[in-house]
Amino acid sequence: MANHLSFLLLFIIFYRVSAGRHVSVQAGGSITIPCSYDQYYINHVKYWCKGYGWTRCSSVVRTDHPKSTDRASISDDIAQKVFTVIMTDLEPEDSNTYRCVVEINGGSDSMLQWFYLSVTPGTPELYVDQQEVTGVEGGSVTVRCYYSNTGDIKWCRMGGDGVSGYSGTLNGTSVTLKRTSEANNRTVLTVTMSGLKMANTDWYWCRVGELEMPVHITVSQPTATQRTSKMTSSTQDPTSQQPSASPTAEPVQTDNTSQGAEGNMEEVHQRSVKVLLISLGMLVVVTAGILVTWKMWRKHKDNKAKDQTTNNSVDPFPEADDDVTYSTVIPQHKAQLKGQTKSAEPDDNVVYSSLALQVTTQQRAAAQ
Structure with missing residues (x-):
């Protein structure tokens, strides 16, 4: 019986260790850690604690109080069933084991995930230039993972499947992986997700060996400005962009999108419509100018003819x-006879x- 209990204990320890994640950050930088939970825990208090042992795990931030400290904060997205922890201004002494925990009222708290955070004075072995990436529906996003360690390479969705090798699909979205070497003995893993859908909004993990780095991708509807700039965005070479000077994986909001052939056709169509409208507008202006000139000429001619007629009359x-x-x-x-009297009636012989x-x-x- 004792042997069975020992085996079970070893199995539990092995499971927890294997389920942990190892994250490396440069000193002075920041890191955002996502913790997913079951729908059953939506209304429960979640917290982020620090410590090697379960009994010695001290709470750092909580979703009730305190929600933030001078170098840490926590937020809960019940729609996505994910709470995130942001740690800033990290120092080497912050290297430790951390846990995502859900508080169970009247019982033992439930550990969701544990992380080992390694804060290094130099460049970490695995980092990304951006932890927050945005894209538009139907477009593409590109994530660059810089690493100097060895091991299996994988791009996976939090709580879901992953893609290894050179290409694959995640939830119907095409994923390609491309590795290129740099002069400083580092390798760049370029991950491109094409044909984005709104459902692709989630946390993803870039994994190389035992190291991992979380990246959040947000997919939104394209705006009018983004639709008109599809042609420019699609011609940009993703590999020509340089990583940030400080590989601290600090969250940076970006709009790193490139469009496919369908977006190009739409852009060409919009430009054709604009050219047609401009041509029609110019034609209307020229026609109006001709009509005004003709009417003024006719009026001048009529006034001149009218003046000539007045002079002749x-x-x-x-x-x-x-x-x-x-x-x-x-x-x-007429002479009246002598001796006759004048007639009283008027004489008819007046001339x-x-x-x-x-x-x-x-x-x-x-x-x-």
Whole structure:
């Protein structure tokens, strides 16, 4: 019976040791550690503790209190069922074993994962230039892992499958691994995930031998600016970018995306539409200019013709009132017989002279 208990104890110890992760960070740098948990523990308190032994593990930060200290903080994402711990300004004496723990009310707390954090004064054996990488749906992201140690190489999703060798798939997304050597006896493992989906948002691990480094990938919908810059992003060579000067794996937000042929076709289509709209706009402006010029010319021509007509319509007798002569009208009565009396009724034999308008020679010349 004692042999069985010893074997069981050794098995448990071996399982916990094999399930641990070894993370290396340069002194003065920072590290973000993710701890995943079961849905059953969503409403439980989680904490990050330090210490080799289980009984000597002292709490550093908790999701209830304290949530942060001068060099550590904790946050809980219940949607992703992951709580993360950020440690900053690390020093060599911070090298120790750390644990992700869920508090069980009325019982023993549950350890989710343990880590051995190694803080080195020089460049660590495994590091990444960015722990936070963002991409857009349908695009690609590239992660670079720098290492000087040896061992099996693997890119895996937290709590899921992994890809080793040169290529593979994770949740329907294409993954390629490429290794290139540097002059300082280091090797760069370039991991490219293409055809991103929203479901690819998660934590991933870059693993070389016994060392690992967590990387969080966030996939979002492309914005208008990102759609117009697809052509530029797709032509950038991922290997031409240089790593950061300090390999501290400090979280840096980036938009490291490159687009495929589908994005290029969309960009070409958008540029064609813009050229067509610009051409139509220029045609409208030219046509409007021609119409305005034609209308102004016609108006000028009509005004000129109207002026000529007004000049030709001159009064032929401008001063006729001054030279009009009227003849004298004298009524003439027939002679009455002597001895007869004048008739009381009006005489019908009254004769009137005609009225003539005399026009001067100057007026005739002006009329002609």
